[in-house]
Amino acid sequence: xxxxxxxxxxxxxxxxxxxxxxxxxxxxxxxxxxxxxxxxxxxxxxxxxxxxxxxxxxxxxxxxxxxxxxxxxxxxxxxxxxxxxxxxxxxxxxxxxxxxxxxxxxxxxxxxxxxxxxxxxxxxxxxxxxxxxxxxxxxxxxxxxxxxxxxxxxxxxxxxxxxxxxxxxxxxxxxxxxxxxxxxxxxxxxxxxxxxxxxxxxxxxxxxxxxxxxxxxxxxxxxxxxxxxxxxxxxxxxxxxxxxxxxxxxxxxxxxxxxxxxxxxxxxxxxxxxxxxxxxxxxxxxxxxxxxxxxxxxxxxxxxxxxxxxxxxxxxxxxxxxxxxxxxxxxxxxxxxxxxxxxxxxxxxxxxxxxxxxxxxxxxxxxxxxxxxxxxxxxxxxxxxxxxxxxxxxxxxxxxxxxxxxxxxxxxxxxxxxxxxxxxxxxxxxxxxxxxxxxxxxxxxxxxxxxxxxxxxxxxxxxxxxxxxxxxxxxxxxxxxxxxxxxxxxxxxxxxxxxxxxxxxxxxxxxxxxxxxxxxxxxxxxxxxxxxxxxxxxxxxxxxxxxxxxxxxxxxxxxxxxxxxxxxxxxxxxxxxxxxxxxxxxxxxxxxxxxxxxxxxxxxxxxxxxxxxxxxxxxxxxxxxxxxxxxxxxxx
Amino acid sequence: xxxxxxxxxxxxxxxxxxxxxxxxxxxxxxxxxxxxxxxxxxxxxxxxxxxxxxxxxxxxxxxxxxxxxxxxxxxxxxxxxxxxxxxxxxxxxxxxxxxxxxxxxxxxxxxxxxxxxxxxxxxxxxxxxxxxxxxxxxxxxxxxxxxxxxxxxxxxxxxxxxxxxxxxxxxxxxxxxxxxxxxxxxxxxxxxxxxxxxxxxxxxxxxxxxxxxxxxxxxxxxxxxxxxxxxxxxxxxxxxxxxxxxxxxxxxxxxxxxxxxxxxxxxxxxxxxxxxxxxxxxxxxxxxxxxxxxxxxxxxxxxxxxxxxxxxxxxxxxxxxxxxxxxxxxxxxxxxxxxxx
Numbered sequence: 001x002x003x004x005x006x007x008x009x010x011x012x013x014x015x016x017x018x019x020x021x022x023x024x025x026x027x028x029x030x031x032x033x034x035x036x037x038x039x040x041x042x043x044x045x046x047x048x049x050x051x052x053x054x055x056x057x058x059x060x061x062x063x064x065x066x067x068x069x070x071x072x073x074x075x076x077x078x079x080x081x082x083x084x085x086x087x088x089x090x091x092x093x094x095x096x097x098x099x100x101x102x103x104x105x106x107x108x109x110x111x112x113x114x115x116x117x118x119x120x121x122x123x124x125x126x127x128x129x130x131x132x133x134x135x136x137x138x139x140x141x142x143x144x145x146x147x148x149x150x151x152x153x154x155x156x157x158x159x160x161x162x163x164x165x166x167x168x169x170x171x172x173x174x175x176x177x178x179x180x181x182x183x184x185x186x187x188x189x190x191x192x193x194x195x196x197x198x199x200x201x202x203x204x205x206x207x208x209x210x211x212x213x214x215x216x217x218x219x220x221x222x223x224x225x226x227x228x229x230x231x232x233x234x235x236x237x238x239x240x241x242x243x244x245x246x247x248x249x250x251x252x253x254x255x256x257x258x259x260x261x262x263x264x265x266x267x268x269x270x271x272x273x274x275x276x277x278x279x280x281x282x283x284x285x286x287x288x289x290x291x292x293x294x295x296x297x298x299x300x301x302x303x304x305x306x307x308x309x310x311x312x313x314x315x316x317x318x319x320x321x322x323x324x325x326x327x328x329x330x331x332x333x334x335x336x337x338x339x340x341x342x343x344x345x346x347x348x349x350x351x352x353x354x355x356x357x358x359x360x361x362x363x364x365x366x367x368x369x370x371x372x373x374x375x376x377x378x379x380x381x382x383x384x385x386x387x388x389x390x391x392x393x394x395x396x397x398x399x400x401x402x403x404x405x406x407x408x409x410x411x412x413x414x415x416x417x418x419x420x421x422x423x424x425x426x427x428x429x430x431x432x433x434x435x436x437x438x439x440x441x442x443x444x445x446x447x448x449x450x451x452x453x454x455x456x457x458x459x460x461x462x463x464x465x466x467x468x469x470x471x472x473x474x475x476x477x478x479x480x481x482x483x484x485x486x487x488x489x490x491x492x493x494x495x496x497x498x499x500x501x502x503x504x505x506x507x508x509x510x511x512x513x514x515x516x517x518x519x520x521x522x523x524x525x526x527x528x529x530x531x532x533x534x535x536x537x538x539x540x541x542x543x544x545x546x547x548x549x550x551x552x553x554x555x556x557x558x559x560x561x562x563x564x565x566x567x568x569x570x571x572x573x574x575x576x577x578x579x580x581x582x583x584x585x586x587x588x589x590x591x592x593x594x595x596x597x598x599x600x601x602x603x604x605x606x607x608x609x610x611x612x613x614x615x616x617x618x619x620x621x622x623x624x625x626x627x628x629x630x631x632x633x634x635x636x
Numbered sequence: 637x638x639x640x641x642x643x644x645x646x647x648x649x650x651x652x653x654x655x656x657x658x659x660x661x662x663x664x665x666x667x668x669x670x671x672x673x674x675x676x677x678x679x680x681x682x683x684x685x686x687x688x689x690x691x692x693x694x695x696x697x698x699x700x701x702x703x704x705x706x707x708x709x710x711x712x713x714x715x716x717x718x719x720x721x722x723x724x725x726x727x728x729x730x731x732x733x734x735x736x737x738x739x740x741x742x743x744x745x746x747x748x749x750x751x752x753x754x755x756x757x758x759x760x761x762x763x764x765x766x767x768x769x770x771x772x773x774x775x776x777x778x779x780x781x782x783x784x785x786x787x788x789x790x791x792x793x794x795x796x797x798x799x800x801x802x803x804x805x806x807x808x809x810x811x812x813x814x815x816x817x818x819x820x821x822x823x824x825x826x827x828x829x830x831x832x833x834x835x836x837x838x839x840x841x842x843x844x845x846x847x848x849x850x851x852x853x854x855x856x857x858x859x860x861x862x863x864x865x866x867x868x869x870x871x872x873x874x875x876x877x878x879x880x881x882x883x884x885x886x887x888x889x890x891x892x893x894x895x896x897x898x899x900x901x902x903x904x905x906x907x908x909x910x911x912x913x914x915x916x917x918x919x920x921x922x923x924x925x926x927x928x929x930x931x932x933x934x935x936x937x938x939x940x941x942x943x944x945x946x947x948x949x950x951x952x953x954x955x956x957x958x959x960x961x962x963x964x965x966x967x968x969x970x971x972x973x974x975x976x977x
Contacts, residue, residue, distance in 0.1 A: 400870065558802070
């Protein structure tokens with residue numbers, strides 16, 4: 001027996017999804033920019049291919065990242081993904097070894113038991129059947145957790161699970177039916193023929209004892225085939241599209257393609273790769289502190305897929321990057337959010353066509369070229385020659401204590417330095433960039449670049465992490481750009497300043513823009529540890545919180561911001577430290593409104609410890625070498 | 637029921653109410669946390685709108701409270717109170733408890749701590765001072781810079797901690813505008829050569845004779861009023877203050893060199909008042925002041941029977957209004973005591 005009509009739904013589904021995948025891939029490839037096409041080609045023949053295979057195995061099948069952070073949830077994903085993968089692989093091998101022919105239709109592997117009901121008579125056949133049963137049991141255990149999760153997400157250690165749309169529900173139902181129907185169909189067939197291993201065999205025997213197993217098996221084989229077919233046909237319309245797209249995402253990422261600032265193939269692949277696992281919901285401060293549960297990354301991705309109105313979702317976000325950090329798929333969420341923001345509530349850049357199966361790019365009219373903005377009002381370029389240039393930035397001018405402390409430190413260092421924006425300089429350009437006014441921002445970056453070049457400085461020091469990031473990433477400077485925490489660390493290392501050890505217990509709030517966004521965690525910690533006792537908190541480094549003062553959100557009300565700030569303060573002052581240290585003027589301003597504990601910038605702390613400060617308790621007595629665990633950023 | 641009332645707070649409202657209650661034959665215990673009566677009035681030099689000395693008003697209040705029916709308790713804080721039947725037990729520091737038939741809260745206000753607006757540099761730059769600091773200078777007759785020099789340019793910055801969502805206060809403290817006008821005139825009188833600027837959002841001259849004072853400041857004393865708030869303050873090489881401000885009427889950003897910047901700090905619910913409210917479960921409004929039972933005809937009463945409010949613990953009020961409000965409280969208390977009897 002080689003064919004039965006019940007395999008038709010499965011076959012239709014399978015061929016549909018294969019053809020669909022090919023067509024979609026061609027469309028995606030064509031929409032790639034030229035450099036990205038080259039990257040992809042190079043990646044295909046290079047190391048990226050092997051890396052991708054490894055990553056696909058570890059992340060898409062084993063789900064290593066989720067397993068690490070949440071073992072129960074990880075097991076659920078692993079059993080479904082890896083189990084199904086094993087079932088297909090071993091099913092195909094089984095069909096190819098034990099069939100009459102050695103090249104078979106794909107349905108032969110899936111419905112092997114139907115076509116070979118008496119399989120399992122020899123010892124070898126029997127042990128293979130045992131293996132197949134084991135895999136099926138593995139999948140079913142994961143499925144059980146998934147069903148429980150639908151009713152109570154706490155069971156898998158999640159506070160909240162994602163809400164579904166109707167089509168997702170149909171797809172979810174068909175997905176849930178696939179394996180139980182396979183189990184029952186196989187069991188009944190096995191029961192009728194007295195074959196099968198521990199699972200299908202024993203269940204089959206039990207069922208056959210009081211049911212007409214052979215007659216009943218046939219409708220279940222139909223159900224199995226139908227649920228597979230339905231699932232495949234609905235796949236492109238539901239969140240389960242993430243299963244195939246994630247493979248492309250991994251491959252593209254390993255080839256060096258990044259999201260960038262315009263919508264394109266990569267961002268679309270990312271959007272479809274979101275599995276709606278909901279891990280971003282639990283880490284979102286807007287969720288757990290202010291109760292806003294509609295804007296998290298998973299809802300943003302869903303909204304983009306459905307071409308929903310997204311203005312609120314895109315804008316009501318602190319842009320702290322905690323979700324970027326936790327995303328097990330590695331979707332670059334913040335850049336995608338920025339793309340949606342730039343689209344500015346226009347109907348978004350895609351619309352769904354062919355009943356949602358394909359999406360066409362909308363031709364958004366190019367913005368009208370405004371009458372040339374004049375930047376005559378910028379102050380005349382005037383900058384003396386210097387070695388170290390200090391740029392305070394607008395936020396630091398609003399927290400003069402930080403500025404004052406930096407001036408003290410720079411003076412104490414004895415270095416040849418100059419204050420770039422002492423009497424009000426030109427903005428670093430980031431706010432204009434965030435607002436999408438790139439041309440205007442360029443006027444400012446050009447102005448500042450010229451000023452920095454004219455000074456001949458080798459080092460540019462900024463106090464504001466926002467400026468730091470933009471000077472590093474959007475300027476092309478010869479000077480080395482340092483945040484003041486890095487600068488202080490390097491002048492301690494090089495012996496330009498001498499600091500005492502203060503009898504102080506402190507905790508450190510790592511600013512988002514400096515930590516998660518720029519990867520600077522080490523230097524601020526070292527500076528603090530050099531002058532005070534740094535207490536650990538549950539929110540250090542990558543897990544640091546947003547102070548709530550974020551400039552990235554223009555929708556959040558004042559009281560909710562305050563709530564976030566108070567929540568952060570209470571978490572960071574749990575060990576009742578003498579001071580709460582931060583390294584960003586905006587964080588300092590926000591946090592100091594929300595706690596009785598003194599909030600200080602790292603520069604203020606350093607000034608307090610400056611050796612010539614009177615009234616110090618303990619003289620400095622430690623070797624400089626201890627600080628040099630990592631190569632210090634040198635003052636060239 | 638007896639006729640004994642505990643008045644908490646010995647500022648303008650507390651003194652006025654205690655004095656008037658005593659004259660109604662009620663026995664009063666007036667509890668003041670400080671060592672002297674008079675509250676914020678003691679820090680003030682002259683009062684608007686007619687620039688009479690605050691000492692004259694203090695004199696009047698002191699006269700009122702020296703009465704046989706009043707027992708003074710100075711230097712003692714009230715830690716809480718509770719109602720037991722018809723009586724209140726008011727506990728004072730050192731473990732003492734006073735029984736009372738009614739309690740009058742006259743806990744007043746705290747001046748907004750200007751350090752909280754760090755961008756103005758209070759506590760960071762020497763010559764950034766608060767309006768209260770300026771009054772103290774007037775009282776000592778020492779209007780000068782930290783280095784002893786005579787100021788040539790003084791700026792007044794309105795709405796520090798008032799009408800400021802970021803500072804957590806959206807309400808108007810309503811007295812700072814006229815105080816700034818009064819202080820500007822006084823500066824010009826003491827130092828005729830000194831230039832004076834007021835940086836304001838709106839001039840709220842709603843009281844009797846306020847508008848006249850404002851006009852006088854412009855015409856007679858040549859005070860410059862600039863509509864726009866200071867955004868940030870820095871110092872230049874000569875250690876002179878530089879204030880960045882936008883003149884919103886002209887639509888131009890300005891940089892002003894100043895010798896002294898006076899911050900017109902707003903009024904906030906006093907911390908002791910908040911503590912008492914939490915202790916005794918008294919309702920507070922969104923502005924954190926005590927919430928009166930009715931905004932039109934119940935401003936002296938709260939959510940607990942027998943507890944009354946007087947003065948700035950309910951909202952920012954000037955001296956005139958505070959005294960009237962305290963007299964209203966006296967009438968309510970006397971009614972209450974008579975009824976209960």
